[in-house]
Amino acid sequence: MAIRVNREKCRGCGNCVFACLEDAIEIIDQKAHIKEEGCTLCGDCYEACTSDAIEMEAS
Numbered sequence: 001m002a003i004r005v006n007r008e009k010c011r012g013c014g015n016c017v018f019a020c021l022e023d024a025i026e027i028i029d030q031k032a033h034i035k036e037e038g039c040t041l042c043g044d045c046y047e048a049c050t051s052d053a054i055e056m057e058a059s
């Protein structure tokens, strides 16, 4: 499983940052960045993003 941010869809709202209990997301230049270390792939940010910008894919 992998998770990534679609930068074209991300509008930098920060919803995912608040949703992430692991503090694994930061906003840089109005775009969310997921830090690979710390992310447990829980999917909470995916649920929180109303812009459909977070993508989870089987790997």
Ligand code: SF4
Residues within 6 Å of the ligand: 005, 009, 010, 011, 012, 013, 014, 015, 016, 017, 031, 032, 048, 049, 050, 051, 052, 053, 054
């Ligand atoms: S919730 Fe979605 S649109 Fe908002 S900052 Fe996070 S990835 Fe970007």
Ligand code: SF4
Residues within 6 Å of the ligand: 003, 019, 020, 021, 022, 023, 024, 025, 034, 038, 039, 040, 041, 042, 043, 044, 045, 046
């Ligand atoms: S999948 Fe979970 S731990 Fe990883 S960035 Fe999203 S909310 Fe945080």
